[in-house]
Amino acid sequence: MSGGGIPAYRAKIEPDWIDYNGHLRDAYYGLAASYAVDDLMDYLGLDAAYRKSTHCTLYSLEMHIHFLHEVKESDDLKVMTSILDFDRKRIHLGCTFVCSRLGEPAAAADMMLLHVHQGEKPATAAFPEHVTAKLSALKLSSAAREAFGPSSRKIELQRR
Amino acid sequence: MSGGGIPAYRAKIEPDWIDYNGHLRDAYYGLAASYAVDDLMDYLGLDAAYRKSTHCTLYSLEMHIHFLHEVKESDDLKVMTSILDFDRKRIHLGCTFVCSRLGEPAAAADMMLLHVHQGEKPATAAFPEHVTAKLSALKLSSAAREAFGPSSRKIELQRR
Numbered sequence: 001m002s003g004g005g006i007p008a009y010r011a012k013i014e015p016d017w018i019d020y021n022g023h024l025r026d027a028y029y030g031l032a033a034s035y036a037v038d039d040l041m042d043y044l045g046l047d048a049a050y051r052k053s054t055h056c057t058l059y060s061l062e063m064h065i066h067f068l069h070e071v072k073e074s075d076d077l078k079v080m081t082s083i084l085d086f087d088r089k090r091i092h093l094g095c096t097f098v099c100s101r102l103g104e105p106a107a108a109a110d111m112m113l114l115h116v117h118q119g120e121k122p123a124t125a126a127f128p129e130h131v132t133a134k135l136s137a138l139k140l141s142s143a144a145r146e147a148f149g150p151s152s153r154k155i156e157l158q159r160r
Numbered sequence: 161m162s163g164g165g166i167p168a169y170r171a172k173i174e175p176d177w178i179d180y181n182g183h184l185r186d187a188y189y190g191l192a193a194s195y196a197v198d199d200l201m202d203y204l205g206l207d208a209a210y211r212k213s214t215h216c217t218l219y220s221l222e223m224h225i226h227f228l229h230e231v232k233e234s235d236d237l238k239v240m241t242s243i244l245d246f247d248r249k250r251i252h253l254g255c256t257f258v259c260s261r262l263g264e265p266a267a268a269a270d271m272m273l274l275h276v277h278q279g280e281k282p283a284t285a286a287f288p289e290h291v292t293a294k295l296s297a298l299k300l301s302s303a304a305r306e307a308f309g310p311s312s313r314k315i316e317l318q319r320r
Contacts, residue, residue: 019194020211021278026220027190034179034187051180060186062315064224070282085317092317112315118181122230155222155270155312157245157252 005138006043008098009036011077024071029107030063033095036079037113040093044134046115056125058091058113064152065095065109075099077106083138084145088126089115091135094148110152165298166203168258169196171237184231189267190223193255196239197273200253204294206275216285218251218273224312225269235259237266243298244305248286249275251295254308270312 011032019025041047041058051057071077078098085092090112097107117125127135140148171192179185201207201218211217231237238258245252250272257267277285287295300308 020208021217021219025191025194026223027187027194030190031185031187034185048180057181059181059230060227062224062226063186064222064312064315066222067220070219087317087319090317092315110315112317152224152313152315154314155224155252155272157247157250157272159247 006040006081006083008078008080009039011035011079013071013073013075013077015073018073022072024073024075024077026065026067029065029067029071029097029109032077032079032097033063033065033109033111034060036081036095037093037111040081044131045128046131054128055118057116057118059116059122061090061112061114063109063111065107066150067107068104068150069099069102069106071097071099071106075101075106082140082144082148083135084110084140084148086127086132086135086139088132089124091115094140094151096148108148108150110148166200166241166243168238168240169199171195171239173231173233173235173237175233178233182232184233184235184237186225186227189225189227189231189257189269192237192239192257193223193225193269193271194220196241196255197253197271200241204291205288206291214288215278217276217278219276219282221250221272221274223269223271225267226310227267228264228310229259229262229266231257231259231266235261235266242300242304242308243295244270244300244308246287246292246295246299248292249284251275254300254311256308268308268310270308 017028177188
């Protein structure tokens, strides 16, 4: 469950992130992942200076999250991001939520991110060379990508 | 895109829900959906009094969200929930995010919710009869369920 070398994002669990069930509210896993993506953008060179000078940024297209274990207010929480795949303008990102109390991930998510030029109307844009080079270096091997999970799928009730 | 009769949840977009891209941060669609599920629980009779007397509640197992259009701070935002399917202890829920400025949904999500008894260790529990009856009355027709979308799927980059 390697992050492929990308530094983990350490989330700070705020008291109001805990719901009436006494555990981390589902949406705040998403917020931790969103902040982890901000950190990843800095790491990839898609930082505030880049966004300001190019008017380019990342938009989230789609996200799938599996909630695997309860996280409590007293827990630490790290989000490990990994580059599952990418093309000229999209990144397929994996997120693994890790809590030191647990022997396995607390949650897992994957998402699709799109590189966009924010003009009068947002338009897709190709990554610059320096970002593509970083993505190539960080992209997981096929085996590591296969091992990432649980990954997205069609959600449905299967009758036994 | 009917909610099958369930009242819509009206989200309040807070200023800090807007990110450096000038639009609603991805995770806050999830928070609006989470609050919509709270409202739905009240509507189904899984409210605070029920939770207190039975120690039963809903846990989120899985969620898939498609971000379809940008939502701005000046927008209104409603979340329409619909019962796509259910069984003895699970609900497959659809969420459609509606903004009056847009002619089509701003986002769509589907999620799996599990009815859990919170004892020393959480354990799955069957819904009581009054909840099953409500779910039966609210469940979308097959045609309406087929029309719900975009629904969850495997996220991947497809090469052309």
